[in-house]
Amino acid sequence: MMQEIDIHALAMALAKGMTARLMLKWDGEGLSPRDFFSMEASDVAAALGITSRHSLASVRREELPERAERELTFIDRHNVRAYICTDRDYPYRLLQNYSAPPVLFTYGNGPLQSDHVVSVVGTRRPTAYGLKWCESIVEECCRQCSDIQVVSGLAYGVDACAHNAALAAGRETVAVVAHGLDMVYPAAHRQLAYDIASRGGLIVTQYPSKTQPFRNNFLARNQIIASLADATIVVESGIRGGALSTANAAFDLDREVFAIPGRIGDEMSEGCNNLIRKNKASVITGADTVVKAMGWHSADSDTATPQQAQLFPELSGEQMPVYNILKASDEPMSPDAIHIASGMNIAAVMSVLGDMELDGITVRLPGNRYSLA
Template identity: 40%
Template sequence: MSLPGIEQVAFSKIKGITPETAGAILAAVGSEAEFFRMSERELAELAGAGSHIFAASYREGLLCEAEKELDFVARNGIRCLYFRNQDYPARFQNVPDAPLLIYAKGDTDFNARCAVGIVGTRHATVYGQKLTRDLVAGLGELVGKDVVVVSGLAYGVDVAAHLAALECGMPTVAVMAHGLDMIYPAQHRSVAADIVRRRGAVTTEYGCRTRVHRSNFLARNRIIAALSDCTVVVESAFKGGALVTAKVAQNYGRDVFAFPGRVGDVYSEGCNTLIRKNVAALVTSASDVVDMMRWERSAKPVEKSLFIEYTKEEQAVVDCLQGRDLVQINELSALLKMPVHKLLSVLFELEFKGAVSVMPGNCYRLV
């Protein structure tokens, strides 16, 4: 794995720099190394004006940061995708505020044929979780297992999208709002590890030691939109980060889709608004997304497994539901002699596997 030079990493750390500005500077000075070699006076003369980024102390600070960064990425097997290199995401080419460099842990091909951003509320309902699972599974069946699912590893819809991709054997990319020396939320560390192990990647524009800050999440949303051919909003309240991602994707000229919800449902209000304002096209299934994107469908449908593997607790729940129409959760808890809090966790996993469905009144039945 080849890493960029220290000058390239340092150059990418210039605050607020865009690919257009970076290209103009490099066209004038010749290379990143020259930018750091030249004196402040020489740079000002070339530019026709002074700038704080030409100050020797500022540039020395960038080189010092870059040296630490390169040590960290080398020790941790992290890829650096620089805007002048071949492995830089091609989808960034027409994004005016794309980062000059992103860091990635994992082997995902950022230039895969199809990439879909899936976003939504952190407070996903059962309806939203099921839509997310069905969407990802449907894309895998209709288009192929190489479709890359992009999201932000947050609670709710984000992590549901990542987990669905892992379940279907599809690569997924988690875009972080901090450096790769940590994972936020910490509860999703194991999910991040699975993503890296299974053809996915955890990626960020932020260097190590960058901590969680609210503004970083808003900036992170543009990376999700930029890495994706289209963005699907599954569930969202009237305000939220998912709506920001949708607007950014629209500004980038990318397709935006949203699932409709019932009038009056808090976490469908955002999606319904996007559809009503023609920001997003209404979709009800993976098939709708595939048709609107005009993605080529797989010549041979991917066969579903005939047998679902259950844990001991899951098998006990399935056996108990067998032959019954609807069973209320408290009744199920009594029948199984299993605490409700533990039963809820088992039922969630069974929902994810498509074995049970939840009905009004916290009633469950086999699918």
């Protein structure tokens, strides 16, 4: 079934400098994507809260609908799906990132988000030690959590190992790439990309077709890899390895970061050992480390002890429906589940949950789930 896409929303999302935060601000002001193209530039800037120095201020808005039409043709022709940040099914974990992109493009039939998501990253030049533990930890995580989703970046080395281990365990895996979906980079991983997409996974990018894999794109890609997951595992990395940018992004988002320790002096363990030394990552000794730390249900474990709810919380108008939903739930809930149950905008849900956590009404549990305190 062909996806229905608002051409003006897609065109707005393609504007250079546009972010999910700005697009949601526009939507929150009661303005439509069509308004973005009909209003005066000064009024657009005022509504978005940007100055004349912002890259959006110099965008040639009249050219964007034509670009969107070309992209829509590509989307329809190649069975690509677009997730615009104002859509209900845009990944809620990603919205917690201040620089989240306004649109994601995906290829494949798998879900973009799951209850339990872990990203696995590392060097393109792993050692036998790193490959062994990457494969072991991913396969064991998949065995212990039946609904786990493994996210990585389709690169050589650790990324490819993580994807293949997830596929071997019969689990879906998501590859986030730094280019448009009209190509595969590296080209040697074309078959791996096909296997991922055809076996319940996805190829994901924030970039429209014909975008080449420029260096800076990989840093933005790493932000998405970290943001889509509840936890990030760094397998091996040099002291300046690209995987460290993913780990730092996850740490800045207050997500769990795990690192496989290595011998002192080993080049490909310097990055992991440094993360551990700086208390940015926890030592991982196996899949149990992740499953227990995240509070994920293991096939070998008992069910978790239920939380005691607060008796007499003081609630605002927006907090009341969220409180009632959590009170009626038998288990902790994700922001996305609360968003669906309440009908509230996902950004509003995240804001309310943050306020309720500060007030001691809710607690945030590992895996980005919430329950009453």
